[in-house]
Amino acid sequence: MAGQGFFALGVANSILLILIFLLRGSHLAFIQSFGWVYLLLALPAIYVMSLFGSEQNSAQYRIFLGIFLAFLLLEGVLDFAWKVPFRDDWKLLTPYLVLYYGMNYGFIVMPWKASRTRGILMLGLFIFQLGANYSTH
Numbered sequence: 001m002a003g004q005g006f007f008a009l010g011v012a013n014s015i016l017l018i019l020i021f022l023l024r025g026s027h028l029a030f031i032q033s034f035g036w037v038y039l040l041l042a043l044p045a046i047y048v049m050s051l052f053g054s055e056q057n058s059a060q061y062r063i064f065l066g067i068f069l070a071f072l073l074l075e076g077v078l079d080f081a082w083k084v085p086f087r088d089d090w091k092l093l094t095p096y097l098v099l100y101y102g103m104n105y106g107f108i109v110m111p112w113k114a115s116r117t118r119g120i121l122m123l124g125l126f127i128f129q130l131g132a133n134y135s136t137h
Contacts, residue, residue: 002051003114006061007122009044010107013068014125016041018132025136039076045069057113064106071099104129 016038024031049065052058074096078086086092104126112119 002048002053002055002058002061003110005044005048005051006065006107007111007114007118009041009048009068010111010122011125012044013041013103013107014122014129017129018125021129021132021136036076036080039072039080042069042072045072057110061110064103064110067099067106068103071096071103074099 020031020035020038045065045068049062049069052061055061078084078092078096084092086096108119108122108126111122
């Protein structure tokens with residue numbers, strides 16, 4: 001059950017990021033106004049984290065969910081609370097990117113351990129994320 005929740009959260013995360021990246025190119029004002037909705041993924045992340053009891057690999061799932069929550073927190077603080085143009089400052093951008101790649105790594109490898117098909121799907125979504133992100137910069 002918890003592993004399925006982790007996978008669903010990873011799919012939702014990837015789809016929302018892809019939408020944000022694609023909309024950012026032509027609808028930046030919309031993203032700046034409603035992008036905070038992405039931060040609501042913290043709620044299911046906390047719930048999924050609570051589902052992991054003494055299951056095998058539960059510590060790994062919790063670590064990756066913690067990385068995801070840290071990413072959401074940093075995103076929320078920098079983009080929506082402080083409204084800092086952190087993407088132009090490598091000192092602020094570096095921890096953001098480390099968390100971004102770390103959470104995506106977790107959303108790929110953990111499902112891959114359970115199901116190769118799910119892992120490949122998550123890898124494909126991540127590659128699409130990168131393409132969407134690149135295309136709007």
